[in-house]
Amino acid sequence: MTFEKLKVSVGVSLVLFIFIVANVFAFGFAQKKYEDSLREQQKILDELNAAIIDTEKTGTPRNATENITKNITITPSNISHNTSEKDSSNTKKDNTTKSSVSKKNESSTNKTIIAKPVPKQKTRTIHITRRRRTHAS
Amino acid sequence: MxxxxxxxxxxxxxxxxxxxxxxxxxxxxxxxxxxxxxxxxxxxxxxxxxxxxxxxxxxxxxxxxxxxxxxxxxxxxxxxxxxxxxxxxxxxxxxxxxxxxxxxxxxxxxxxxxxxxxxxxxxxxxxxxxxxxxxxxxxxxxxxxxxxxxxxxxxxxxxxxxxxxxxxxxxxxxxxxxxxxxxxxxxxxxxxxxxxxxxxxxxxxxxxxxFKAAKYKIVSIKKRNEATYEIQMAPEHKPISYKSGQFVFVRFYNERLSEEAHPFSIASKSNNPVIKLIIKRLGDFTGELLNLKVGDYVSLEGPYGRFNYEDNDNDQVWVCGGIGVTPFIGMAEDLLFNHRKNRVDFFYSCKESSDFVCLDELREIEQKTSNFRLIPWQSSVKGHLKVQDIIKISGSLKNKDFYLCGPSRLKKSIIKGLISFGVPKNRIHAEEFEFR
Missing domain, CATH: 1.20.120 (Four Helix Bundle (Hemerythrin (Met), subunit A))
Structure with missing residues (x-):
């Protein structure tokens, strides 16, 4: 192997190394951002769930944004109870809404509210409408 | 190999x-x-x-x-x-x-x-x-x-x-x-x-x-051409033992030069107490060697290298380009004393006529020894030296050993040509001086 060939081999390996490491960091950073956004969304939903339960119990509006940056106020009139995951898709949607709150196995004594995160939240406005139960599971 | x-x-x-x-x-x-x-x-x-x-x-x-x-x-x-x-x-x-x-x-x-x-x-x-x-x-x-x-x-x-x-x-x-x-x-x-x-x-x-390096003193500095000069050094104590074609690491003690050791081929005949170096200004360090003066001290580490013509009795072809001539100068001087019977054809290639060094000394050796022939090759006139040129002048490549030193392009093309003409690799001896 001549000196020139050695130089080329080392150069190519170095470029390949830098390319792979840069890509790992770029994709790793993108994944971290994505996971952070999911976590933030989950936090919002947890807050909303807590606010919903609180509002249902007390009947008074509550600010659901104590720990998050969104400005959302929960009132009894904007709580929607869905009975199945499928029903949650009936929640009013528009381009600005990517979150929904569904409620599984609803019974009068045991209400379990499940917050379901949706991957991408593009806006900070959440519209939650009250709907009648269509069927019970 | x-x-x-x-x-x-x-x-x-x-x-x-x-x-x-x-x-x-x-x-x-x-x-x-x-x-x-x-x-x-x-x-x-x-x-x-x-x-x-x-x-x-x-x-x-x-x-x-x-x-x-x-x-x-x-x-x-x-x-x-x-x-x-x-x-x-x-x-x-x-x-x-x-x-x-x-x-x-x-x-x-x-x-x-x-x-x-x-x-x-x-x-x-x-x-x-x-x-x-x-x-x-x-x-x-x-x-x-x-x-x-x-x-x-x-x-x-x-x-x-x-x-x-x-x-x-x-x-x-x-x-x-x-x-x-x-x-x-x-x-x-x-x-x-x-x-x-x-x-x-x-x-x-x-x-x-x-290991204490051998101490030498510069006894003469001669300009050989526009970019090349010759330095002769005499030992202060015991001289080093070496064969022509070998090289030494040289450390110059001069206030204007760094004390880092650099490798140079010896251009003297084997074991000559006064060691001759022929140096061309090619880089930053060799450019600064102009500051050297007679009387400066030098330390030598070595000798190193196994580039020696004495390891076989076959007819030989020596090929060098530019400053790659240095190991061959000592080897040619040796021929005056060791009375070997094998023939040596020495192809000395340089781009311009002004680039040749020690041509007079080499011609003198040619006149004094019957088995040494010098073939100066000016590539700007005759084109780059090729194996076909060597065959034309020296005849068959069979049972000959080849010694090469010089720029890697010349060396590569000659080695490639020799191999294509069926010369076994173990008959090709090349000095890898670019790595030093």
Missing amino acids: RLKTFLGWAVILLLSFTPAFLWFFLGPGAEELTSFSSITHSLGELTALVGMTMFALTFMLSTRIRFIEDVFDGLDKVYVAHGILGGTAFILILFHPILLVLKFIPENFKQAAIYLLPSSHWSVNFGIIAIIGFIILISLTLFSKIKYDDWKFSHEFLGLVFIFAVLHTFLVRGDASRDLIFKGYYAYAGIVSTIGIFGFSYSLLIKDRL
């Missing part, structure tokens, strides 16, 4: 791939390679183990110990091996982290990125420091045009990089530390690391204290 150089390479490769053999034949071996992540992980560890062994051996190759020179048949070949081994070690070590992170990909890029970043685990951080240092220093060596002294100084930091790599090897907790055979490898890695640390400590700290 001559038998001795082959022997040197065989030893190097055997030592380098021992960890891989241990892993494959005695360890989990192919049974381990069941999934993509296990394959990449195992390869990642293997590249590190082999790369570290090669890295350690490069330090041994740079010690200029006689025994190693004997094994490789010349220090110039040792330095070629040093460069190739160092480059290969670098490539293998670069792929070590890459192969290890592949197990996280494509599912978990975040984990892969975290894996490559410094953390609270110092064992891993040592590895990261070593690899960054290695990248910087090898890039400086191969891709930058810094002054020789600055490069030499930067190159010495590879010892520090090696220490970080050794710390990483022994402290990191990987499969290697859990697996029984790699516990055995740790003993091997211990020996290899000791060899590496000894290698650079010897070059950096021990050698100069242990």
Whole structure:
């Protein structure tokens, strides 16, 4: 192997190394951002769930944004109870809404509210409408 | 490749791939390679183990110990091996982290990125420091045009990089530390690391204290042409013993020059007490040699190299280009005294007529000896020297030995031509002076 060939081999390996490491960091950073956004969304939903339960119990509006940056106020009139995951898709949607709150196995004594995160939240406005139960599971 | 150089390479490769053999034949071996992540992980560890062994051996190759020179048949070949081994070690070590992170990909890029970043685990951080240092220093060596002294100084930091790599090897907790055979490898890695640390400590700290270089004094400086001059040095005490065609590492003691030792071919006949160097201004250091004056002290380390015409009795063809003439001047002077019967045709190629040096001395030798013929070759007039030209002038290539020294382009084209005409490789002797 001549000196020139050695130089080329080392150069190519170095470029390949830098390319792979840069890509790992770029994709790793993108994944971290994505996971952070999911976590933030989950936090919002947890807050909303807590606010919903609180509002249902007390009947008074509550600010659901104590720990998050969104400005959302929960009132009894904007709580929607869905009975199945499928029903949650009936929640009013528009381009600005990517979150929904569904409620599984609803019974009068045991209400379990499940917050379901949706991957991408593009806006900070959440519209939650009250709907009648269509069927019970 | 001559038998001795082959022997040197065989030893190097055997030592380098021992960890891989241990892993494959005695360890989990192919049974381990069941999934993509296990394959990449195992390869990642293997590249590190082999790369570290090669890295350690490069330090041994740079010690200029006689025994190693004997094994490789010349220090110039040792330095070629040093460069190739160092480059290969670098490539293998670069792929070590890459192969290890592949197990996280494509599912978990975040984990892969975290894996490559410094953390609270110092064992891993040592590895990261070593690899960054290695990248910087090898890039400086191969891709930058810094002054020789600055490069030499930067190159010495590879010892520090090696220490970080050794710390990483022994402290990191990987499969290697859990697996029984790699516990055995740790003993091997211990020996290899000791060899590496000894290698650079010897070059950096021990050698100069242990062996005193021969002291000489400059007795004459002559300008040979616009860019070339001749320096003659007489011994202060006992002269060194050498053969024509060998080279020495020279350290000039002059306030305007750095005291870094540089290699130069000896242009005197064998064992002549006064040593002659013919130096062309090619780089920053040789340019500064104009500052030398008669009476300056010089220390010589060596001689090194096995470029000698006396190892066979066949007719010989000597081919040189430009300043590659220097080893041949001493060899030609030898012919005046040793009365050899074999014929020597000496093709001396230069671009312009003004580039030739020592032409008068060589013509004088030609007149005094019947078996030496000088063929000056001005390439701007006759074109580049080719093997066909050699055949036209010297006749058949059969039963002849070829000695080459000069620019790599000339050397490469002549070697290629000789091989295409069926000359066996062991009859071609080339001085690899670019690596010095």
